[in-house]
Amino acid sequence: MPHQNLEIKILDCTLRDGGYYTNWDFDKDLVKIYFESFNKLPVEYLELGYRSNPMKSYLGEYFYCPPYVLENAKALSNKKLVVILNEKDIRAEDVPDLLSPCVGYLDMVRIAIDPKNFKRALVLAQAVKKLGFEVGFNVMYMSLWEQEKEFLKQIKDVHGIVDYFYMVDSFGGVYPEEVKKTYELVRNQTDVKIGFHGHNNLEMGLINTLTAIECGAAMVDTTVTGMGRGAGNLSTELLLTSLNSKGLIDLDFNALSKVVDPFSKMQNEYGWGTNLPYMVSGAHSLPQKDVMEWVTKRYYSLNSIIRALSNQSQGIKDNVDLEDFRNNKKFKSVLIIGGGPSGTKQAKALNEFIAKNPEICLIHASSKNAKEFKDAQQLQIHCLAGNEGYRLEKTFNVISDTKKIVVLPPYPRTMGTYIPKSLENVAYQLGGISFTDKFKESVTALAVEVALKMDVESIFVAGYDGYYGDITPQELELFNENEYIFKKLKEVSGLIPISITSTSYTELNHQSVFALI
């Protein structure tokens, strides 16, 4: 069978690393195709997911891998099966509960480790080893190891405990030369079998893995279509195709394309793979976690992410500590205008509503519909997060009207601060955002906080259309965020905003602007 000329073992961790995009839920049929296809592919190990103590938020099937998941995998797969533990959340005393149910199903248990916790991880590893599993150590941040003198000295203690010692290119910023150097760093300490887990921010996944193999690595990781956190991993199909063309393995392309096909379709939907923000974070060893959150959310533009990253990479603090926003004039009510199409579609009616309510204050949660209301006589507050400043600047070339001010998130801001020149003297920041524990940088949270600061009796909203029909995961996420924000508002203040344009939000009360004019 498969590995004629190849010493190296391949571990596919699609379900584990891919879970960062699906929250560790995978369709049953997809999982079946996955196992059945891999039965015909020259890959030795399949990593199914995590085993974990209960976490606070919802995490899917493959984050916990309950025994029935392992049983199903064992029934469908002829491969060695693996789960991974997050060292930071698990102690040696958790091991019997977590792993005894896995005996008989799993061949290897891996542990994801911050080098800072290496000593503690060895204690955990011993408990795992006691249950008879092969033990893999996935040690993160390999690009920083050279500076971690303490850790380097500890590596040799893996002897007799750890079977595979992985170098993990956590930031995806390592080049082949560094793979070689780091391999030697480890090899100089111990004769443990060495593995490599690469990320693809700089498209170095394949060449780094081939380099590790050349150095003598015993095991390397891949995922189908490179599915994995942020920019993702070396793709299984690329490594297999490359090794096959070098004559090192036989390859059933039919089986390979059968598993690649459904994951490619998911990739079109979720969009993993490298892009400019991931390139910048990789090249500068900035954490993927934040970047992935920014990229998959819709409200930060490529531009603002890149600016924030390049500032971070150069150590530039682009945050200006502005004067806090304070409310000088009382308003009975506000109208928060979001970016949904109804904001423009019903602009005529909305403007009549505004004209009829001189005591109302306009809060723009988005610049998208703002120009429709440029003639309104009331105070208009523009919430600027991410690159809204650039958008707003485009909308109002010169903003001289004294009735406009802009409000930014509390200092310091993740995404820097761009404030159009013409607005600098009317720019304020919020002292804090207290009504919600999450999504504090969302423009809707900003708008709601401003309304609360004004102590209003009622909040009207328009341009919060929500979504209908087929929606993307990003749209769903944004929708859920706004729902959460409205719910928190109600909990804290008793206020339920009244949507006066068409909406699918359930946390809003509904009225029609046409009934109010």
Add this chain to the structure above:
Amino acid sequence: MPHQNLEIKILDCTLRDGGYYTNWDFDKDLVKIYFESFNKLPVEYLELGYRSNPMKSYLGEYFYCPPYVLENAKALSNKKLVVILNEKDIRAEDVPDLLSPCVGYLDMVRIAIDPKNFKRALVLAQAVKKLGFEVGFNVMYMSLWEQEKEFLKQIKDVHGIVDYFYMVDSFGGVYPEEVKKTYELVRNQTDVKIGFHGHNNLEMGLINTLTAIECGAAMVDTTVTGMGRGAGNLSTELLLTSLNSKGLIDLDFNALSKVVDPFSKMQNEYGWGTNLPYMVSGAHSLPQKDVMEWVTKRYYSLNSIIRALSNQSQGIKDNVDLEDFRNNKKFKSVLIIGGGPSGTKQAKALNEFIAKNPEICLIHASSKNAKEFKDAQQLQIHCLAGNEGYRLEKTFNVISDTKKIVVLPPYPRTMGTYIPKSLENVAYQLGGISFTDKFKESVTALAVEVALKMDVESIFVAGYDGYYGDITPQELELFNENEYIFKKLKEVSGLIPISITSTSYTELNHQSVFALI
């Protein structure tokens, strides 16, 4: 400005190489953003497109680069401007007409060359040089040069004529070691400045380019988001980010993300970038041109492309020379059933129509709707192209009914032949497809050819819904292909098929199945 520590010059050829996806038409606003952004980026040369003698089919603005295009570029850009010539289509005597109008706008003219025509290319180059341009030689197929002894000896003749001698990784299958070796091959012949143009099939674009730079290359090519034929190129943003993080260049990330953003959006639509078929073609030095055509068409599945490629790479002829399809029984009419949703939606009515017309023959241009008609008593002919065999097999687990036969394209077939076991004894091939000059492997062309062989009086079609609203470029292409096939049918035979389900095709006559039952 830009290049503090870097000797190397970067040439961006997005509009030239990206044209393979847009047929060399680009939106005016996009082009403006392109030039304005690059004005702030450390890139020396911009290649705008081709200059070309008139070609038979439609090719867009940037394939011909008429003088007004150059004038516009010159007005917007502060970079050196370039066009490229296809050596195979252009002779020295064409040069005055083609390039005199470019004097004053362009700094360099490149020539894309098959090493086999190297001598002839030098004559062309001399004519270009005479007009005062810098001359670039983009010599293709670098992975094969080692075997081209004749060509290697000729390289030194570039002296005094060629300014930049490019190694082009045409298949995208070259690894860093081969870049080094090929660089030395050239350097041993001549001291000409050497360039590198990489493709990204194996994600080797960046590492190969960095390797070329390390070797001493004087110029390298990139495109924004890697836009380019098939798997595409090294992306401009990746090279710039990498060089910036190494401290070799300053980089205005704002300008960079401004140009990356709109091209990323186009990439979502057109889908360039590597995938399994491109990986296989790259790894085995198979031409990108065919693969790109298969991948961007919808009627070949990933599976069938991979099978065809892996057979090609292993020199396996998977084509079986079948018995030719002959018509034994006369039919007055046929019903061709396509894969559109109406085939299933109106299955009840269609089955009634079929029952009422015992003299009709059913031709399935797709397996998608086939199972809806499994009880029909008439002869049913299934057209198998690409992997339709696999789909059909899934639909009918055992096909024992003697009234079914399958028809394949003429021998030999591009995409191999998968014939389900149970259908092997009822499988035929067409002797040829003569009514159309194009799209001969499309299932609709197969179905029409079968109908013509039967000498029928009328052709009914169902399940040819066409597309409404926002359609993808692939859908549009398929739609246009079918329209072309129907038009050709009419020209050759006078027959206009009658669609009896809802359709947006204009080359069909319209009727309703409900009026016929």
